[in-house]
Amino acid sequence: xxxxxxxxxxxxxxxxxxxxxxxxxxxxxxxxxxxxxxxxxxxxxxxxxxxxxxxxxxxxxxxxxxxxxxxxxxxxxxxxxxxxxxxxxxxxxxxxxxxxxxxxxxxxxxxxxxxxxxxxxxxxxxxxxxxxxxxxxxxxxxxxxxxxxxxxxxxxxxxxxxxxxxxxxxxxxxxxxxxxxxxxxxxxxxxxxxxxxxxxxxxxxxxxxxxxxxxxxxxxxxxxxxxxxxxxxxxxxxxxxxxxxxxxxxxxxxxxxxxxxxxxxxxxxxxxxxxxxxxxxxxxxxxxxxxxxxxxxxxxxxxxxxxxxxxxxxxxxxxxxxxxxxxxxxxxxxxxxxxxxxxxxxxxxxxxxxxxxxxxxxxxxxxxxxxxxxxxxxxxxxxxxxxxxxxxxxxxxxxxxxxxxxxxxxxxxxxxxxxxxxxxxxxxxxxxxxxxxxxxxxxxxxxxxxxxxxxxxxxxxxxxxxxxxxxxxxxxxxxxxxxxxxxxxxxxxxxxxx
Ligand SMILES: Cc1cc2nc3c(=O)[nH]c(=O)nc-3n(C[C@H](O)[C@H](O)[C@H](O)COP(=O)(O)OP(=O)(O)OC[C@H]3O[C@@H](n4cnc5c(N)ncnc54)[C@H](O)[C@@H]3O)c2cc1C
Numbered sequence: 001x002x003x004x005x006x007x008x009x010x011x012x013x014x015x016x017x018x019x020x021x022x023x024x025x026x027x028x029x030x031x032x033x034x035x036x037x038x039x040x041x042x043x044x045x046x047x048x049x050x051x052x053x054x055x056x057x058x059x060x061x062x063x064x065x066x067x068x069x070x071x072x073x074x075x076x077x078x079x080x081x082x083x084x085x086x087x088x089x090x091x092x093x094x095x096x097x098x099x100x101x102x103x104x105x106x107x108x109x110x111x112x113x114x115x116x117x118x119x120x121x122x123x124x125x126x127x128x129x130x131x132x133x134x135x136x137x138x139x140x141x142x143x144x145x146x147x148x149x150x151x152x153x154x155x156x157x158x159x160x161x162x163x164x165x166x167x168x169x170x171x172x173x174x175x176x177x178x179x180x181x182x183x184x185x186x187x188x189x190x191x192x193x194x195x196x197x198x199x200x201x202x203x204x205x206x207x208x209x210x211x212x213x214x215x216x217x218x219x220x221x222x223x224x225x226x227x228x229x230x231x232x233x234x235x236x237x238x239x240x241x242x243x244x245x246x247x248x249x250x251x252x253x254x255x256x257x258x259x260x261x262x263x264x265x266x267x268x269x270x271x272x273x274x275x276x277x278x279x280x281x282x283x284x285x286x287x288x289x290x291x292x293x294x295x296x297x298x299x300x301x302x303x304x305x306x307x308x309x310x311x312x313x314x315x316x317x318x319x320x321x322x323x324x325x326x327x328x329x330x331x332x333x334x335x336x337x338x339x340x341x342x343x344x345x346x347x348x349x350x351x352x353x354x355x356x357x358x359x360x361x362x363x364x365x366x367x368x369x370x371x372x373x374x375x376x377x378x379x380x381x382x383x384x385x386x387x388x389x390x391x392x393x394x395x396x397x398x399x400x401x402x403x404x405x406x407x408x409x410x411x412x413x414x415x416x417x418x419x420x421x422x423x424x425x426x427x428x429x430x431x432x433x434x435x436x437x438x439x440x441x442x443x444x445x446x447x448x449x450x451x452x453x454x455x456x457x458x459x460x461x462x463x464x465x466x467x468x469x470x471x472x473x474x475x476x477x478x479x480x481x482x483x484x485x486x487x488x489x490x491x492x493x494x495x496x497x498x
Contacts, residue, residue, distance in 0.1 A: 071135020
């Protein structure tokens, strides 16, 4: 069903324009987080760059808010917007590998499963997310933490060039050679600076990896966490592994009596000599009596999708919080243990990702991602099926985060934050915030791209934006049941400690 307004857009694009009443509308409006129940006026399934240029000019002309959707994984649901236009890249996901130059050219709808499948055919890879269905674009623009970070840096550290449609609908390429300031801002500044329509990455030799996963009783998490802290610091950068607090998942290598009970897990992969893998895992395994473990060589893309069915289930209710830690202190670990019995479901995760090695070797001012001198990025990813549990589970995530934040840096990783973290944006971008605000004023002075963790243009920092950033409100004017259940955030100083 078309309206006159969007018929004009239809004439200008090759991709499908989907509106309320069209057969695909109800599925096209959804994002990964089932708590996000927004109704855009239209969803454009982008088929090529010309569509993006036309859509940006069209939306600007009619003062329509625009949301950008790659993999759709944003916890706050920045991939959709009430009453606006969604540019959905899910049909635009090709990956072209140049094996001689060791580069990959990626379209903006590609997921990490798409990317790894394409590059693995040539025995190559670069840092991506730990699950396969996360979008390459959204993850990279916010930084990008993964199993390969210690060895090869963040996903954005491997970005060599990006094509971008700016807020005025013009097209530019950003790299170390052209539009250098924009290229700087894209590597950590998230989706604030334009629509990225193509990205080029540097690739590295990564083929078969030695996977290790081990579970321990969460009650011993302070000791296991301390052992992990020492172990990962001593391991070569070929070891990429995180510490996590979970409900025991129903996997064959964890005894059934532990399914659903609080466990602490160390999981990841060794990318060095495969035969050396077992010895590298052994030191960590010796840290305590393991409840269960799994060690095996496997292709890197196989590990990347191994937990998608558990941790990346579309439609789950989701509420996330994040921090950066300079040290994984005993106090922080005791806090994790204290809160572990309350982890909402087997789909939820509380991970501590190492931020070291190659990530630390990049200077804080070299890219927009400022937290280069910390050691861990914790995420509290609450995910559960039933909206009736929203208030209780959101309260658990917030109470845990408030307690953990005492041991943290002011900011957290932008891609692990939720809608009510908008007030933390200056802390999150840290020492680079002022320059990012200046560049926002240069490239998007009217804050056209504001459905994101928003950086206000420098000169308008205190002004009311030209369009209301509806997607950043905790609830819309007429709240629908699921989103309405998101209560106000409790300021850390007023929060309960347990
Ligand atoms: C299950 C799960 C696992 C995750 N694991 C990891 C992980 O291992 N490491 C990690 O670093 N993060 C991880 N994340 C967080 C992830 O990085 C963010 O959710 C990120 O925003 C996802 O990108 P996307 O393209 O899937 O999201 P989308 O919701 O599609 O996009 C999110 C935002 O990214 C920006 N964006 C997307 N596409 C474009 C574009 N073409 N041009 C400009 N801006 C764009 C926009 O601001 C958009 O609103 C995970 C998230 C989930 C839900």
